Amino acid sequence: MKRIGTFFIILVILYSTYYDLTIGTLPNGLSQTATPSQPEEVPELEVEETIVEEFEPFREITVEPGHTVLSIVEHMHEGPISASIQEIVHDFQTLNGGTKPEEIQIGNTYLFPVYY
Template identity: 60%
Template structure:
């Protein structure tokens, strides 16, 4: 009887692991947020004039002077007065795009641009 129960528990564990890795258990809102939104599809018939009029999507940002103990995530959380409405990867990517440096390279007393989300 113990052997059957052990096999049953192992089968449930293997099935739940398979389900989690293939289908996932995250809500659809979270998984959609992690997908890149700014993929631009270029049509074959686009002319040079069309590409000149397109402007890159720009998100609002705010300049903040870094103090001791501040991190990119803590500053963004403070700017939004609570939890930030974007994934950590999106915030770090946007910080890199705005400032051209890695978050680990921030210096105390320097001013950097931090993304604002709606």
């Protein structure tokens, strides 16, 4: 009986791992929910565009509650971004004097890279 129980536990673990890797369990915003809900209001970003000689263009943006470096960069671009996450993080740190993305503070203004 223990062998059958162990077999089913292993089967459930394997299936859940397969499901998580192929379909995923975290919401990604691409699927529709069963009941339509009110869209969350996202505050508009204050944007100023400037060009620096060493870098791609960047925008100066004040961080609002709930924003991350990646969410702000994705919001600035309408389509897919031509840079990897590592490039975005590196460019952000370079533009902001070594400030790490996890150290940004609400209400402060930072420079965010723009990719074409």
